[in-house]
Amino acid sequence: ICCMGFDEGPADAQTSTDVVVEVAARAFALEVNSSFSVVGGSGMEKADWNELLLPFVGPEVWRAEVSDPRKAAIFVQGWAEEFFGDGKRAMRMGVKTPVLIRKTDAGVIFKFKPVGTSGDEDFDSLTEGGLEFVAEAPVGQAPRLRARRCAYGWKVVAKENSEKALLDKFAKDWSEVGL
Numbered sequence: 001i002c003c004m005g006f007d008e009g010p011a012d013a014q015t016s017t018d019v020v021v022e023v024a025a026r027a028f029a030l031e032v033n034s035s036f037s038v039v040g041g042s043g044m045e046k047a048d049w050n051e052l053l054l055p056f057v058g059p060e061v062w063r064a065e066v067s068d069p070r071k072a073a074i075f076v077q078g079w080a081e082e083f084f085g086d087g088k089r090a091m092r093m094g095v096k097t098p099v100l101i102r103k104t105d106a107g108v109i110f111k112f113k114p115v116g117t118s119g120d121e122d123f124d125s126l127t128e129g130g131l132e133f134v135a136e137a138p139v140g141q142a143p144r145l146r147a148r149r150c151a152y153g154w155k156v157v158a159k160e161n162s163e164k165a166l167l168d169k170f171a172k173d174w175s176e177v178g179l
Contacts, residue, residue: 051141062147062167064174066135072145073107073135079173080108080133094165100126107133110166111151112159127153131163133170145174 066072080101083093090099098113100123111130113121129152137143147167152158 051138060146060148061131061163062171064145065142066145067143069106069135069137069143069145072143073105075174075177076107076133076135076145076170077103079170080110083169084110090162090166093169095162095169096165097128097159097162099130099162099166104132104134106135107145109133109150112162127151127156129153129156129159129163131166 080103082088084090084095084099084101090097097115098117099110100113100121102109102111102123109130109132111123111126112128113126114128130150131147132150133145133147135143135145147170149158149163
């Protein structure tokens with residue numbers, strides 16, 4: 001967390017100690033795992049820090065407002081099964097890293113498998129990274145569908161090309177359905 005102190009920069013960009021403490025506490029509670037900066041003064045004490053920090057958990061790599069989160073969750077689950085389910089090769093969609101999928105109540109989780117492994121991997125033990133799609137309707141916010149990184153183990157390099165191919169395919173198909 002990078003914050004501008006009282007003796008740095010213009011007065012309207014300085015961050016109070018109370019705000020720094022609040023942001024740090026929320027960041028640890030949410031398990032924020034990416035860098036961010038806090039800059040500003042007045043009014044920041046009343047900010048919805050859980051909502052503001054949410055994109056840094058994972059971190060979030062894609063977001064869209066939806067009219068019905070339940071329909072969005074059903075769509076992403078069906079989409080994942082159709083293109084990446086059992087017996088489907090992710091490579092045909094441009095995703096070079098093999099994937100396993102698991103439906104959740106709010107969407108689906110894609111986990112990357114180590115290249116060259118057999119099909120007997122345990123989903124819960126995979127730590128090569130992945131993407132989680134979550135459809136949600138938070139109180140006071142517009143319903144949304146988010147994709148965030150997940151399941152990256154210690155010192156595992158992000159599978160940016162596979163993530164991009166998967167997200168590009170999803171975004172294209174999502175735009176065609178218009179949910």
